[in-house]
Amino acid sequence: MILTRELRRNPRPFLVPTGVLTLLAVLLLYPSAVLDGILHGSTGVLRTAPADLIVYARNANGVLILSRLGSEERSQVQDVEGVDRVAAFDAWLLGAASEDAEGTAAVALLSSEAQLGSAAPEPGEALVDTTLREQIDVAEGDTLLIGPGEVPVTVTGFVSELNLWLLPGVIVDKDTWSSALLPAGSDQSGESSSGEVPQDLPDEMPEDLQEQLGDQPGTSDGSSEGEEEPGSEGSEGSEDGTDTGSGASGDEGSESEEPGSEESGESQESATGVVGFAGQEPSSGGAVQEPGSGGAPAVPVDDDEDQDMSQLLFVDVDDGADPTAVAAAIDQATGRVTETFTRSGAVKAMPGVEEQETTFGYIRMVTLTVALVVVGLFLMFLTLERTPFYAVLKAVGASSRQLFFGVVAQALLITAIAVGVGAAATWGLTHIPFELPTMMQPVRLLETLVALGVTTVAGSVLSLRRVTGIDPADAIG
């Protein structure tokens, strides 16, 4: 077509509009790359979970770290028609260090009854997300020290897309997971299982722990608030071994010989360890994140009565069953104690996901509107400049329709070139080390190409009237 040949023959007039469209393409592609990078880095485990449905405790509001489900809920879920298999899943944020190399990294410590990655790790082994290698020097066969107690695990392999909260995932078995959450100095023999406390605990609270609980924060004027619940501060220096049904402080010297609670009538069997999160909070700034666990002994290990607690349940449905219907049935069967999502629903329910997608959506919408006006302006001016040329074409027999479609074809060609160059520029920008996670996805490129193409065509319409109104006599005059 003659007008597209014009682009090759005399590209100069088209350089500026192409340049502007390229910049607009970058303005669309780069924020999308940032959004996708954040979402992918925050939700890998959930997106690739080996399950059709993911079950949370309803009062956790989609926040993994707040969800706790016991054996009662699990058996209720298992009994729902359409449910094939139920598997427990747990995750926590901890610090990790390579035994041989410098540096620490925050990791998401994962444990799942359903296999994540290539193989289920044995006790003392770990599968690690590939992104950990960007932070510390670790290879297959190396030993990682996990958590405040520096539990050693041997890296048996690397997997991808198993990150969470912008942290690399480290997959271990449940026993290792529970051990890693215990404070430094706790018994790491591995005899404790699922957070159960070893049976040979002393009957009385160690003196140093007793002292600490007597002076604990929250009563910084030194006096007790008089709480009587289990775990209540022994401000009087409890002498009968009461007060705590569960874990100790993060103090180095304390052991996990949790004393019994007279109130609960149990002794030495509750095993809530006090855990410090020693890692880095997921990158914030609107990034998807789980609320921090700071300030609380926050281990969701088994409590006195329920030895089978977990944070989430991964559910596979029977072949042919409708996952949405099964999800509704699960929540009904548990009396709405649970909230069941599909994988994509679980991702959307994570705090911040929807807000980020909406915000970036606004930015894209406004940028496309800008593109419409700017492209329209440029095409209008180009048409103005080339009016004599169009007049000649009309004089030799070209119809207005042909001219208009020629203008549209030029606009689309410019757009395609601009998006291509813009994509290359965006790729370059994503490699600048801002420590902002980015990911370019082909679908975004296609979306941008289509969106800009549509706006360009719409912008072309602005010059339609002028093109069709050109008088061929102008060419002669």
Next chain:
Amino acid sequence: MLFANAELRRSKARFGMLTVGTGLLVFVLLFQQALLTSLLDGIAGAVGHQSAPVLVLAREAQRSVAGSFVPPDQFEAVAGSPGVADASELGVTGLSIRHPNSEERHAAAVLGYQPNRPGTPTRLRAGRLPEKANETVASAEDAAGRYKVGDTILIDPGEVELTVVGLTEESRLNVSPTLWTPWETYEELVRGVYPETPLVMASAVAIEPSPGVSTEALIQDLNAALPDLEAVTREEAVTDAPGRDAVRYGFLLVMGLGYIVVAIVIGFFFLTLTLQKEPSITLVRAMGAKGGYVVSGLVRQLLVVILGGLTIGSLLLVGAESAVEATIPITVDPMVIVQTAIPVMVVGLLGIVSPVRRVLRTDPQAAISRPSMGGT
């Protein structure tokens, strides 16, 4: 200015479109700036707007307040250090809030502090600070559609009722609704999630230095004495919050591109206009108008376009503020508009450099030598 004004009147549609285009670009820049301000404030604004000049965190938390915990023995060590006049707990956790009559929950950051001691929030916009248990102040930016002063809200897990007695400003954490509540209530909330918990630890120790002791000296001494902990100023706790710099650089990059687009669009428009009007400009100069007269006309037209664009962009931002407040609270700040106007003006002026040079190169002689004027 006759020439410039006549141009504006004669080409209303073109200048109108350019003004609208500039207005939309300015809106994008203003929106991104407002978004950036909201995000940067929302990441750790709460930490920066509490009363303790010094905060002590777990060193392993890498200056993330929410990721830090300070065991009791270390707390006592800090509190007993020389140069510390007062030390109190600051706790951070994440929970959900909802209205008692609603099932809809919103994720929220909850901070526990000791009233009237270091760590007390300092930016109260409405109401009062909590005076007793189960009272809270909440971030005003997130109030729309969620809560107001006097409301009762439920905290989940645990279904603990809190009364909102005040609203804070610029005191958010983790870019989410943020509640401040007395330490005893904070402990109750944490135990609502973890009932077996005997001990609720502080995320940070909020410190008031002794009279005569500088924050720098105190920080140095604490860091030397307590290697497992890290003392920082509250400003450092804000600026070094994880992710803050990355967000800022990312946004600045995108906004920088936006400014370039403004410069190119304006420059291209005026250059094209100048090229089209070159015969007229030549004639005007031949009649005795100095180059400066024509250039000042160009600058005048630029000012009209930019001021019009700023007006359109600002009005769109005001509209956007109410449209997006449920999702992400942004504020229309006149200072931000001024701060955006200046670089927009600068890039606009840069954009017309080329047309100005073209105008100044115009040779009035060319008017006489035109065939229509009798030349050859």
